[in-house]
Amino acid sequence: EDPAGPYQPVTSERLGHAAQDNGWLMYRHDYSSTGYSVLDGVNAGNVAQLKPVWDYETGSKSGHEAPPIVNGDYMFITTPKNGLLAFQASTGKLLWKYQRDLSDVGLKTICCDVVNRGVALYGSNVYMATLDNHVLALDATTGKVVWDQALEAPDLGYAMTLAPLVVKGHVIVGVSGGEYGGRGFIASLDARTGKQIWRQSTIPAPGEPGGDTWPKGAYKTGGGATWLTGSYDPQTDSLIWGVGNPGPWLAVLRPGDNLYTDSVIALNPATGKIKWHYQYTPNDTWDYDGTNEPVLTDLTYQGKAYKALVSASRNGWFYAVDRTNGQLIYAEKFAHATSVSGFKDGRPVTDPAMRPDVDKEIFTCPSFLGGKNWWPIAVDPQTHFAYVPTLHTCMKMKGASVSYKAGLPFLGETFTVMRDPEHPDEWGSVQAIDLNSGKQAWSFKSALPWNGGMLATAGGLVFSGSADGYLYAFDAKTGSVLWKSPKMSSGVLGVPSTWKVGDRQYVGVYAGWGGGVPIWGGDMAKDPRVRSIPLGGHLYVFAL
Numbered sequence: 001e002d003p004a005g006p007y008q009p010v011t012s013e014r015l016g017h018a019a020q021d022n023g024w025l026m027y028r029h030d031y032s033s034t035g036y037s038v039l040d041g042v043n044a045g046n047v048a049q050l051k052p053v054w055d056y057e058t059g060s061k062s063g064h065e066a067p068p069i070v071n072g073d074y075m076f077i078t079t080p081k082n083g084l085l086a087f088q089a090s091t092g093k094l095l096w097k098y099q100r101d102l103s104d105v106g107l108k109t110i111c112c113d114v115v116n117r118g119v120a121l122y123g124s125n126v127y128m129a130t131l132d133n134h135v136l137a138l139d140a141t142t143g144k145v146v147w148d149q150a151l152e153a154p155d156l157g158y159a160m161t162l163a164p165l166v167v168k169g170h171v172i173v174g175v176s177g178g179e180y181g182g183r184g185f186i187a188s189l190d191a192r193t194g195k196q197i198w199r200q201s202t203i204p205a206p207g208e209p210g211g212d213t214w215p216k217g218a219y220k221t222g223g224g225a226t227w228l229t230g231s232y233d234p235q236t237d238s239l240i241w242g243v244g245n246p247g248p249w250l251a252v253l254r255p256g257d258n259l260y261t262d263s264v265i266a267l268n269p270a271t272g273k274i275k276w277h278y279q280y281t282p283n284d285t286w287d288y289d290g291t292n293e294p295v296l297t298d299l300t301y302q303g304k305a306y307k308a309l310v311s312a313s314r315n316g317w318f319y320a321v322d323r324t325n326g327q328l329i330y331a332e333k334f335a336h337a338t339s340v341s342g343f344k345d346g347r348p349v350t351d352p353a354m355r356p357d358v359d360k361e362i363f364t365c366p367s368f369l370g371g372k373n374w375w376p377i378a379v380d381p382q383t384h385f386a387y388v389p390t391l392h393t394c395m396k397m398k399g400a401s402v403s404y405k406a407g408l409p410f411l412g413e414t415f416t417v418m419r420d421p422e423h424p425d426e427w428g429s430v431q432a433i434d435l436n437s438g439k440q441a442w443s444f445k446s447a448l449p450w451n452g453g454m455l456a457t458a459g460g461l462v463f464s465g466s467a468d469g470y471l472y473a474f475d476a477k478t479g480s481v482l483w484k485s486p487k488m489s490s491g492v493l494g495v496p497s498t499w500k501v502g503d504r505q506y507v508g509v510y511a512g513w514g515g516g517v518p519i520w521g522g523d524m525a526k527d528p529r530v531r532s533i534p535l536g537g538h539l540y541v542f543a544l
């Protein structure tokens with residue numbers, strides 16, 4: 001009698017073929033994290049007729065970041081502060097609602113709004129990671145809690161905002177806490193029971209490989225949070241995950257490379273053992289987290305074919321890395337980037353003049369919010385472009401004294417986000433980058449910051465939402481705007497997704513401004529056009 005019909009369990013087999021599924025089975029659609037759907041019912045020829053078909057107001061005024069996750073006619077989407085909604089995906093009929101009780105939690109060690117980036121599916125369960133460091137399994141058809149596993153105490157440095165990833169029957173999660181000196185880790189739980197299978201720290205202890213890249217004792221408060229969902233490469237059987245900034249922010253307090261902060265790491269999914277790493281920003285002093293999603297894609301560079309990963313790093317460089325061994329293929333600037341000034345033997349070189357100290361204020365680009373923040377890119381196999389939501393900011397930054405106290409910020413720097421002098425008229429843009437060269441193919445400029453995730457489709461389209469409340473459809477090849485939604489009730493920070501029920505293709509996205517930009521955005525956040533963005537979460541679904 002369920003309006004959405006019998007629930008089709010999500011097997012490892014189905015997750016392995018998520019790229020071809022009519023639904024949207026995981027955060028970035030497939031294990032390669034492409035954000036690309038093979039659906040082409042909505043396409044460049046008919047997108048002008050796309051219309052709203054249903055919507056839902058959540059009642060929350062915080063940042064709404066999750067994509068609709070869809071299996072058959074079931075949709076699951078999280079709300080800020082760990083609410084979870086289940087809908088009939090085609091009609092918007094609410095099937096059930098869950099709300100985590102966070103009334104005893106101070107939410108003290110959450111840097112950037114009480115956000116959540118969505119669920120994972122496996123079997124007949126839906127999985128959510130919570131701000132108080134639990135992982136929950138809920139029954140997909142009833143919303144009843146099947147298991148509840150605590151990983152860490154709340155308010156002492158850790159929180160969880162990411163969407164879990166299920167690989168081979170294990171729920172893989174990472175933690176936030178880079179601004180509080182938390183020591184980051186990735187954990188694997190049994191999807192049926194919640195029992196922890198392994199936990200891998202991202203900061204090696206003395207004696208472990210990489211342990212000598214830290215001064216004595218510093219690893220304990222070294223940061224390296226893992227707050228965004230990684231990828232899985234079945235070809236090399238590796239989890240490929242980004243690691244966040246070191247703690248404290250001020251690097252003179254921790255000389256060395258500080259592995260594996262600001263790196264991408266490959267792990268054995270059975271054991272958590274680290275196979276290789278590539279560090280985007282050694283001895284980072286600018287909060288350039290390396291967490292931005294690694295997208296697995298094949299490319300050809302200077303005549304040679306690679307199994308690669310690409311990532312648009314916070315530090316303003318677009319990296320292509322060989323995903324079989326962690327070697328750099330190329331790096332190209334996708335934003336004004338002066339902190340990492342170049343490369344030597346495949347290793348980033350930072351500019352000493354751009355490094356702050358207690359008596360030294362610097363002006364550098366990009367700002368700590370990054371050339372791109374967490375809003376995911378999409379990679380399109382037809383155009384062979386990556387679509388990158390880009391932020392154009394720089395910053396002033398100066399050292400300050402700091403000592404570690406559990407549950408308090410651990411930064412050692414003061415800072416202000418400012419205009420990028422190379423982009424005096426825009427805080428943001430959407431750009432397409434050619435995967436075989438790392439060079440820009442097209443760009444769409446935005447006076448407001450662009451904080452929407454990207455969705456590419458076989459219909460020749462790229463969808464992304466704007467801060468002034470429109471969902472855009474761009475021509476994937478040229479960047480011309482083929483369609484713009486009616487104005488939505490808030491700015492978009494969410495990640496669009498698409499799915500098909502019967503013969504009809506749907507596109508869904510959250511409006512609901514918030515996240516890190518309005519809190520930490522300095523001059524950008526003070527821009528009256530940004531300050532006047534209305535708040536309030538609202539899910540919109542479109543179809544022909």
Ligand SMILES: O=C(O)c1cc(C(=O)O)c2c(n1)C(=O)C(=O)c1cc(C(=O)O)[nH]c1-2
Nearest residue numbers: 112115161176177178179225227244515516
């Ligand atoms: O280092 C961390 O643990 C951590 C966590 C998070 C988060 O969990 O949302 C953000 C950041 N850092 C961060 O640096 C940042 O700019 C940011 C923006 C946002 C957001 O949701 O808009 N989260 C986070």
